[in-house]
Amino acid sequence: MKKLLAGAAALGILAAAGPASAAGEFEGVTINVMTQTGAIQEPLQRRAPEFEALTGAKVNVIAVPFSDLYQKVLTDWAAGTNSVDAAVFAPQWMVDYIAGGYLEDLTPRIAADPAIEEDDVGAFFRDFSQKYGDKTYMITLDGDFHMMYYRSDVLEAAGKTPPKTWDEYLDVAKAVHGQDMNGDGTPDFGSCIAKKRNAQSYWFVTDVVGSMTQSQGTSQGTFFNTADMTPLVDNEAFRKALEFLKASTEFGPPDELNLDVSDTRPLFASGRCALNLDWGDVGTISIDPNQSKVMGKWGAAIMPGSEEVLDWNSGKLVACDATTCPHAIDGVNHAPFAAFGGWGGGINAAADPKVKDAAYAYFSFMTQPAQSNSDVTIGGTGFNPYRTSQLSYSDLWKNAGMTEEEARVYLGAINESMSSPNMILDLRIPQNQKYQQVVLDEAISRFLSGEIDAEATVKAVNDGWNELNEEIGTDEQLQFYKATIGAQ
Amino acid sequence: MTETSLEAPPTWGERIDRHSGRLMVLPAAVVILCFAIFPLIVSAYLSLSRFALAPGGFTLKFVGLLNYRKLLTGSQQYHLLGTWGTLGAVGWLFLAAGAALLLLWLARYLRSGRVGIVGTIGRLVTATVLAALLLVITVTLAPGGVPGTLVNTLLYVAIGVSVQFLLGLGLALLCAQPIRGRNFFRVLFFVPLMVTPVGIAYAFRMLADMQKGPFAPLFRAFGTGEWSWATEAWSARMMVMIGDTWQWTPFIFIVMLAAVENQPRDQVEAAKLDGANGWQIFRDITWPAIAPVAATVVLIRLIEAFKIIDLPNVLTGGGPGLATESMTLHAFIAWRTQDLGGSAAVGYMLLFVSTVICVSFFNFVVRHTRRFEA
Numbered sequence: 129m130k131k132l133l134a135g136a137a138a139l140g141i142l143a144a145a146g147p148a149s150a151a152g153e154f155e156g157v158t159i160n161v162m163t164q165t166g167a168i169q170e171p172l173q174r175r176a177p178e179f180e181a182l183t184g185a186k187v188n189v190i191a192v193p194f195s196d197l198y199q200k201v202l203t204d205w206a207a208g209t210n211s212v213d214a215a216v217f218a219p220q221w222m223v224d225y226i227a228g229g230y231l232e233d234l235t236p237r238i239a240a241d242p243a244i245e246e247d248d249v250g251a252f253f254r255d256f257s258q259k260y261g262d263k264t265y266m267i268t269l270d271g272d273f274h275m276m277y278y279r280s281d282v283l284e285a286a287g288k289t290p291p292k293t294w295d296e297y298l299d300v301a302k303a304v305h306g307q308d309m310n311g312d313g314t315p316d317f318g319s320c321i322a323k324k325r326n327a328q329s330y331w332f333v334t335d336v337v338g339s340m341t342q343s344q345g346t347s348q349g350t351f352f353n354t355a356d357m358t359p360l361v362d363n364e365a366f367r368k369a370l371e372f373l374k375a376s377t378e379f380g381p382p383d384e385l386n387l388d389v390s391d392t393r394p395l396f397a398s399g400r401c402a403l404n405l406d407w408g409d410v411g412t413i414s415i416d417p418n419q420s421k422v423m424g425k426w427g428a429a430i431m432p433g434s435e436e437v438l439d440w441n442s443g444k445l446v447a448c449d450a451t452t453c454p455h456a457i458d459g460v461n462h463a464p465f466a467a468f469g470g471w472g473g474g475i476n477a478a479a480d481p482k483v484k485d486a487a488y489a490y491f492s493f494m495t496q497p498a499q500s501n502s503d504v505t506i507g508g509t510g511f512n513p514y515r516t517s518q519l520s521y522s523d524l525w526k527n528a529g530m531t532e533e534e535a536r537v538y539l540g541a542i543n544e545s546m547s548s549p550n551m552i553l554d555l556r557i558p559q560n561q562k563y564q565q566v567v568l569d570e571a572i573s574r575f576l577s578g579e580i581d582a583e584a585t586v587k588a589v590n591d592g593w594n595e596l597n598e599e600i601g602t603d604e605q606l607q608f609y610k611a612t613i614g615a616q
Numbered sequence: 617m618t619e620t621s622l623e624a625p626p627t628w629g630e631r632i633d634r635h636s637g638r639l640m641v642l643p644a645a646v647v648i649l650c651f652a653i654f655p656l657i658v659s660a661y662l663s664l665s666r667f668a669l670a671p672g673g674f675t676l677k678f679v680g681l682l683n684y685r686k687l688l689t690g691s692q693q694y695h696l697l698g699t700w701g702t703l704g705a706v707g708w709l710f711l712a713a714g715a716a717l718l719l720l721w722l723a724r725y726l727r728s729g730r731v732g733i734v735g736t737i738g739r740l741v742t743a744t745v746l747a748a749l750l751l752v753i754t755v756t757l758a759p760g761g762v763p764g765t766l767v768n769t770l771l772y773v774a775i776g777v778s779v780q781f782l783l784g785l786g787l788a789l790l791c792a793q794p795i796r797g798r799n800f801f802r803v804l805f806f807v808p809l810m811v812t813p814v815g816i817a818y819a820f821r822m823l824a825d826m827q828k829g830p831f832a833p834l835f836r837a838f839g840t841g842e843w844s845w846a847t848e849a850w851s852a853r854m855m856v857m858i859g860d861t862w863q864w865t866p867f868i869f870i871v872m873l874a875a876v877e878n879q880p881r882d883q884v885e886a887a888k889l890d891g892a893n894g895w896q897i898f899r900d901i902t903w904p905a906i907a908p909v910a911a912t913v914v915l916i917r918l919i920e921a922f923k924i925i926d927l928p929n930v931l932t933g934g935g936p937g938l939a940t941e942s943m944t945l946h947a948f949i950a951w952r953t954q955d956l957g958g959s960a961a962v963g964y965m966l967l968f969v970s971t972v973i974c975v976s977f978f979n980f981v982v983r984h985t986r987r988f989e990a
Contacts, residue, residue: 195933199952206674224954228669314836326933326949383826385936386846395827558669562953570938577847577936579699579762595691599666 154486155184161473161487162201163216165191166390167409167510168270168471171503172216172494179493185486195326198224198561205230205476213479214487219257219469220554220561222265223608227558231265232475237488238264244492248515252546256553257469266472267491269500271514273545274335274431274465277396277404277411281425282309290429291403292460294336294372297432301379301403310399310421318379320392320401325573327388330564331467332405333572335431336372338463338552340365340445343437343453347614350463351555351563352593353440354615357606359593362586363443370575370582377576385576397422397507405431407467408512411538415529416507424531428541430548433462455550464545465552470514505530512542519543556612557605559596567592663960683961692958694764695938695946696965697752701761707754714750718743742976745969764938765946765962766969768853772942773921773973776857776864781914783861784868789898791869792876802873809866817930820859824931849939852932856940859927864920868913875909876902907985915977922970 163169169191176187190212192200198221204212206228225231238246244267246254253268276297278290286304291297297319305318322329334350341360342350352359360366377384381395389406396404397413399421404410411428414420436445437452446452453461473491475484493499497515504513505528513519519542521535530538545551555563571588574580580588597605609615626634663683665676687696703711725731725739753770756763763771791802808816826835826844835841845851883901892900925944928934934941934949941949943966951959 196952199954202669202954206669208673224669227671228673229671314841324933325935325937326929381827381844382842383844383846386844386932559954562955566949566953566955573935574762574937577849577939579849579937579939591691600668 152184154482154489157185157482157486158188159185159483159487159490160188160190160211160213161216161490162190162192162197162204162212162214163471164194164197167508168216171269171499171506171509171511175494175499175503179490182493183486183489185490187490194328195565198565201225202228202230205478208478210476210478212476213483214473214475214491216269216471216473218554219266219268219472220556222260222474223556223558223560223612225474226260226265230477232477232479232484233263233265234267234475234488235264238267241492243496245497245515248497248517249495250514250516250519250546252466252551253470253514256466257472260556266474267488267495268470268472268514269491269494270471270511271504271518271542272407272466272468272470272512273542274331274405274407274467275411275541275545276429276431277406277414278427278429279309279399279402279422279425280427282307282402290427291432292429292458293434294339294368294432297403298372298375298379301376304402305379307402309402312399316400316402317381317395318402319376320380320387320395320404321373321376321384322387322389322392322406323373323377323380323385323573323576324388324391325385325569326565329388330569330572331465333369333373333568334467334552335405335465336369337366338465339431339433339461340368340436341438341440342463342550342552343448343455343461345455345549346551346553347616349609349613349615350552352606352609354606354610354613357597357602357609359590360438360440361590361593363438363440364445365438366586366589367582368445370572370585373572373576385573394419396426399425408538408542409507409510411530411534412505412509412512412528413507415534417529419507423529424534426534427537429537430462430541430544431464433457433460435460437461455548461550462548463550463552464548466545466554469554470512471510513539519546553613555609557608559600562596563593567596659960659963662956663964665957667954667956669954679957683957684965686958687961687965694762696764696766696943696962698756698764698767698938699760699762700755701758703755703758707758711751711754714754715747718747738976738979741972742980745972746976749969762938765941765943766965768939768941769922769924769943769966769969771853772857772860772924773918776860776924777914777917777921779857780861780865780868780917781910783865784913785872785910787865787869788872788876789902791873802870805869806866808863809870811863813863813926814930816859816863817927820855820862820927821931824855846932847936849936852936852940856924856927856931859931860921860924863927864917868917871909871913872906875906879905908982911977911982911985915974915982918974918977919970922966922973 161172163172169189172187173189176189180186197217201212201215201217202224204210205225222231238244249268250271253271257268258264258266276291282304283290283300286300288300288303291300301318303318306315308314309316321332338350341363342348348354350360381387381400392401392404393406393410393413395401396406396410397416397420414422414426417423435448437448438444439446448456448459448461455461473494475487479487497517500511500515501518501524503509503511504518505524518524519539521532521539525535525539557563568589571580571585571592574588575582575585632639662676664678664680666679668675668677686692722739722743725735749770753767755761756767787805791798791805823829823831824845826832826841832841845855879902884897887897887901923944924942925948928940928942928945929948932940934945943962947959947962947966950962
């Protein structure tokens with residue numbers, strides 16, 4: 129009887145889903161989808177039986193650790209093994225997959241699929257994350273922005289307001305560090321930032337550096353000088369960011385250098401951190417009664433910024449004014465980082481045509497509001513809001529347990545970040561993973577562990593990025609870089 | 617007529633019979649060629665190339681020794697060899713002592729009267745490589761120095777295998793005694809070997825968590841709640857070695873147990889009747905009997921220990937900094953970022969170092985113990 133009801137419900141969803149999939153259309157088809165373990169894997173796996181009931185297609189989710197995902201997909205497709213029919217990965221990597229001709233152009237499929245409700249997808253994700261050149265290669269399943277989270281009760285008791293600058297961040301972290309914030313009798317931490325090597329920590333460096341290097345708008349860029357591809361590293365902004373990272377470690381958990389975001393999230397949710405930098409996941413975890421001890425006691429805000437920004441010519445920091453920081457809010461230059469750009473699905477161009485159709489139908493199913501509206505409110509999914517309709521307080525959030533005030537700050541922070549004219553875009557040049565996940569990540573980890581000092585760190589990143597530019601081709605990389613950020 | 621019949625060409629059956637040995641070996645040889653030698657040749661070529669994606673596939677551009685130059689003298693030198701510190705008096709003394717020992721060893725060979733060309737070349741290669749490794753270890757462990765992945769790997773191998781051997785042998789000697797519950801302990805000590813290395817790494821990560829692991833209250837009670845092993849180089853390395861020891865001691869234990877139980881019982885009993893104590897029995901009967909097995913099991917562990925990757929990868933991701941990164945992890949990180957040439961070069965450096973050390977160990981230790989046995 130349960131199976132009958134499930135089948136009926138599935139048919140109901142199918143009827144609402146439109147032409148992207150039809151009952152039994154993919155009977156006997158198996159789609160191998162690769163993604164990362166844990167969050168992201170969870171909703172893909174959980175919804176696979178529903179999709180199978182709808183269309184007959186069996187979805188086989190293959191999960192690998194985040195640090196291996198890029199290469200596993202690439203190796204499978206480049207070597208012609210093609211055991212992976214589709215993958216859910218970072219849009220940043222799309223450039224390398226497209227260079228090899230491995231990704232299917234999804235533009236015509238999306239145009240012919242009203243059920244996907246593409247107009248409801250946030251403009252940033254629709255026009256940047258999903259696209260390369262003029263073609264759409266990915267279907268966004270998740271909206272990603274870095275934000276700052278804080279414990280409203282702890283800050284209020286300390287007479288502090290949510291920090292707006294990195295200096296204020298350290299000031300607040302120092303003031304509350306060591307307090308018992310969750311009533312378990314043990315001292316807790318002023319700041320929790322993931323800093324583990326070979327994990328997802330390297331993204332947070334750009335949050336701090338970017339608020340000082342990029343002030344003239346998104347097309348100015350924050351990684352390289354758009355005149356000659358010189359790394360924006362050997363300057364006061366980068367050195368100040370290093371100082372911040374080192375100083376914040378003093379107010380963090382003792383093992384912060386070995387914590388990834390999957391470790392800091394439960395720390396914040398269990399009430400052990402006053403401040404935290406992360407993607408939108410922390411918001412949905414914080415309203416989950418099964419995981420959260422901070423329900424009603426937390427807030428979120430746009431990433432802190434800086435009252436000083438970099439003069440690209442002199443390499444010195446200068447005070448914000450109408451010219452140097454045209455997008456400043458109350459004298460503070462914010463540069464919210466669209467880090468990762470949201471997990472999205474891409475399809476192997478070499479897959480069997482029937483499997484490609486099924487894979488598209490599956491990604492379409494996953495992103496349709498009927499599924500997505502629920503998934504983005506659940507902490508464990510790793511999916512954050514990315515549809516316009518998901519970014520305002522509604523029954524969707526109310527039913528998920530979020531109060532109107534929490535929604536105001538959480539969704540407000542996402543909206544403020546998304547609408548910022550000074551948003552930082554991901555580095556999307558060929559082999560970007562080497563620039564960030566190897567050179568930057570390794571240098572920062574060595575600096576934080578005390579292996580090298582700030583000057584040696586600057587040199588390591590500068591030399592490493594220059595070496596990669598020379599190996600891959602400086603002029604070509606510059607063209608890619610300017611094209612992806614819209615620089616003239 | 618008789619002569620003619622003797623010179624008649626062999627029949628097909630006779631030919632097959634004559635070559636049957638080779639034919640039987642052929643499938644195995646082909647398999648080894650395909651699955652061992654061929655990848656080795658391809659990876660040697662990879663180490664001399666640069667991999668790049670291209671429409672429809674990839675390209676391999678020959679770059680000569682560039683990848684090796686990068687590792688030994690170029691931008692990746694700090695990563696493989698480490699950053700050199702300033703040698704103090706102790707460092708110089710250590711180096712001088714090491715050099716003197718190697719020279720003494722060579723001199724003894726040259727004066728032994730059994731000098732051969734192959735033996736001399738082998739000893740010179742061993743001495744040169746050991747001297748170079750000693751130099752790298754000393755200068756990177758000196759004040760201001762930072763060990764690279766080569767020294768990290770050598771530390772895992774030298775300290776890890778030594779501790780594992782001592783523990784394994786000790787447990788084997790204990791379990792060879794006629795004690796109650798002997799079989800239970802044998803099985804218990806053997807369990808870690810049957811767990812997958814990644815499983816062990818994750819289990820250790822949970823166990824060693826200072827904030828929420830099972831021992832967290834204990835750490836807090838001892839006032840070490842504000843300290844973490846993961847943020848200091850030596851404590852992080854030690855944690856990796858503890859995990860590795862937990863996993864591999866059972867292997868040495870089980871092999872040494874078999875060796876101890878096969879020692880000549882009549883000699884042991886005779887020695888006991890003559891009033892020999894435990895240490896004397898071990899020194900004069902047990903150790904000579906088990907030495908060949910001990911040398912072989914250490915050799916196997918040496919080869920295996922050079923390839924350590926699971927524990928540092930899961931426990932620390934190679935951090936803090938480069939503190940726990942082994943050469944295999946170094947190669948793996950390079951591989952997963954498309955640097956296939958760099959990855960293969962690291963792999964070949966590891967192959968060179970481990971081959972020299974293991975072959976030297978075989979020639980100068982394992983063979984020696986076998987002669988001792990004979």
